[in-house]
Amino acid sequence: MTGLRSTTLALAVAAATALSAGAAWAQDTLRIGTEGAYPPFNMVDENGNLHGFDIDIANALCAQMERECTFVIQDWDGIIPGLLAGKYDAVIASMSVTEERKQAVDFTDKYWTNKLQFIAPKSVDLDLTPEGMAGTSVGAQRATISAQWVEENMPDVDVKLYDTQENAYLDLGTGRIDAVIADKLVNYEWLESDAGADFEFKGEPVYENDLIAIALRKGNEDLLADFNAALTAIRENGTYAEINAKYFPFDIY
Amino acid sequence: MNIDVMIAALPKLLEGAWLSLQLLFISGFFGLMIAVPLSIARSSPRLAVKALPYAYIFFFRGTPLLVQLFLVYYGLSQFAFVRESPILWPVLKEPYWCAIITFSLHTGGYIAEILRGAIQAVPVGEVEAARALGMRRSTTLARIVLPRAARIALPAYGNELILMLKGSALASTVTLLDLTGMARTIIARNYMPVETFLMAGVIYMTITFVLVRGLRFIEHRTSAHMRGRPTGPDTAPPESIA
Incomplete structure (x- = not known):
């Protein structure tokens, strides 16, 4: 761990603590980073609106967690640095779980298999x-x-x-x-x-066996647990299958 | 700050810097070749002669370099006749040549405008003197106007060279591993953008520093006549004055 990054981390933790202490955490808008150039998972239409499998999953998860979500579009090769810098709280952009990325971020359970x-x-x-x-x-x-x-x-x-x-x-x-x-x-x-x-x-x-999951900054245990619970829930209540069928005639989980 | 990461990235970054330098100097050379005739035509008082260079300069200064690069790299390759041409395609297939062509055309436009200004700044008296001595227009141009304009344009040309070094970072968008492209590729593995970009920045600055010093040296060598006589013991004013 380098000096600079541990400072960033400390600031992020401090900010998170301050927010949860203020009891504003539950109502606070969740910012989700995505690329918007990866059809059919995340892409931008002519009117500049995001859509795709990742976006539908993200919206379903937010609805399940009863959180308000906004999306932030970020170029792919800066998407982890952007997460670490606190520009958004989660990356839902069809990111593969790798050992190298695990050094930098935490991953939820998989939401599809690539x-x-x-x-x-x-x-x-x-x-x-x-x-x-x-x-x-x-x-x-x-x-x-x-x-x-x-x-x-x-x-x-x-x-x-x-x-x-x-x-x-x-x-x-x-x-x-x-x-x-x-x-x-x-x-x-x-x-x-x-x-x-x-x-x-x-x-x-x-x-x-390339597992695709949601990336979070390290140390966000509560958010990680919320996402995993919501993933299980949408798998069980059929929302996931509905979204899957919209894009692919076969199960991609 | 992780110094080890910066040192580990250095060999690859220097490899990228070498490509950046090639892009800079090759396109700088071709840009100059394009700019000289363009600037002469642009300085003409006749509309028919100056219209085309004017339009060229207007286009290349008026659109972003990234747009020009995408037009050449992704745009031209969309035409079947380009892809089927045995002359065009071997060149335009390569991102390297697409970048060289775009950068040359782009910097050519800027240098032409710099030279145009310099040509028009050559004192009228010197041109008239040459004409009075019986020099033909072409001789006047080659012996008086262009050499004088080159000296006048030098500082602005150096500035353009430095801008082009930084502009060459756009080559990374068409798969070239120049200094910026290499840095981005390294970051894809180490997730240390601060350290890696900082190292890349230091290399860019080092190149710029050498360019600035080199240009200053040339400026100094070509302005001896403007510095007056050297003041040695022989030429110093007598001390009795004080």
Whole structure:
């Protein structure tokens, strides 16, 4: 723990204590950070409104916890720093639980399970071994486990890192890169769209048990417990299944 | 503050800095090549000659560099004829060349406007003297106007070079791992934005410092005639005056 970060933490704890002491905690607005560029999980429509699976889940959880929530849109590669800096209280942006992130933040229980899978043009055969992929260029979003997976498992691949997943698809569409590795369901959504018509999944998912959860600043035990209780509740009362069915014809939990 | 993190990030950041320097100097060179003819045409009193450079400068100064970069990188690649061209696509496929092209065109617009001002600031008397000696217009331009304008433009050009160094950080938005792109990629792993960006900032400042000193040296060397005679013991006024 560095000096600066422990100071930030101390301030956050002090602020939290002050708020709960004032009994304003329960009514206080919960600020939720999300990216807004990750269809179908979180995206912004023409009118600037957030929507998507994450947003519906977040709203359902807030309703369950009887808390008022507001959303804060934050670029992906600054989303953990923004949480640590107190710009919002929770990240609901389809974030994977990783050991490295656990050093920085606390995670709730999972709210869906992700798999990583390659997509590429239908006309191309990909040999998805480290040797077979050597020399190809693969796009991934910066600061995601997809990027990390390909960097660690396929060292001879030319990894191109994008600020948003959408930009990676743009470059796959023009043939600037050979393949994209991303969350299977995000790829699924793009393959279903017009832009993805000439592309398909390649091979089996390369990584199967990627748990997606809500990230909180460390030490927010009460909020963590509230979120977990609300998650269990919406799983049991059918709200989760309803939201799931809105986006995918299969269970993603 | 974690010094170990900063030191661990240093080798990768220097690798990124090398790419930033390439972007800066290659686009700085091509920008200058674009700017010289543009500024000469822009200084013309004739509307037909100065209209096009005026429009060029207006466009590149009037739109954000990020928009220009996205137009070249994501925009041009949307056209099938660009992707099918055996000449255009090998160049425009590479983010490196997209960045070089955009930065060159962008800085070219700014340098052209700086040079335009400098050309118009060359004292009329010097141009008239050259003409009176029988120099042709082109000779006057090459021997009198441009060398004088270059010296006048130098401080402003140095400023533009420094702005371009910082502008080159936008290369990170088109997958290039320049100094900023490298810093962001490192932060994706270590979650230490303060330490990593601070280190990147120190490297940017070091580059700027060297640029400033280098430019000041050139300015000093090219302004000897304006500093007057050196004052040595021979030229000092007699002490009896005091």
